[in-house]
Amino acid sequence: MASKAINWAAIDADPRFQRLHAKKTSFLMGLMIFSVVYYFLLPIGAAYFQDIYKIKVFGPVNVGLLFALSEFIVAWSIAFYYSKKANTEFDEMAAELVREAERIGG
Template identity: 50%
Template sequence: MKTKSWADIARHPKFVELHRRKTVFLFGWWAFSTLFYFLLPIGAAYTPGLFKVKVIGNINFGYLFALSQFFVSWGIAIYYARVANQKFDRLTRELVDEFK
C-alpha cells in the first residue's frame, strides 16, 4: 500500500470534518472563557458597587466572582476532555484506520 502524504490526509473528508468540529468547539469555548475572564476587571471598574456587595460575612461578590473563574476553567477542561474522548478521538481512530 502506498504511503499517504500529509497533504493527502489534510484533504481527506474525515480529517476536514474533525478539524472543523474541533475549531468550532474550541473557538466557542475560548470566546466564552475570554469574555468571562474580562468581566472581572471590567465589572470591578465600572460597577464597583456590585463587586462590594457582601454575600457571606466579609466575602463580597467580587471575591466570589474571581473564585468562580477557577471553577469555570476546570469545568471547561473537564467538558473538553469528555467531548474529546467521545467524539474527537472516535473520528481520529476512524481516520487512522482508513490509512492503515
C-alpha cells in the same frame, strides 16, 4: 521494519479529516470566546460596577471575591467539558482516520 510512507497531503484533503478539523476548531473557538469574555468580566465589573462587586455575601466575602473564585471553577469546567467531548466525539473521528491512514495516504 520498513513502513510505507504516508501521504499527509492526501489525509489532509480527506473530507473526514476536514470535518474533524472544522468541528474541533469551531468547538474550541466557542470555548475560547466564552472563557475570554468570562475572564474579562472580572476586571470590567470591578472597574465599572464596583457597587455590585462590593455587596457582602457573608463575613468579609463579597460578590467580587466569589466571582474571582468562580473563574477557577469555570476554567476547570471548561477543561472537563473539552476532555469529555474530545474523548468521545473527536477521538472516534480521529481513530477512524488512523485506521485508514495507509489507504488514504498510501
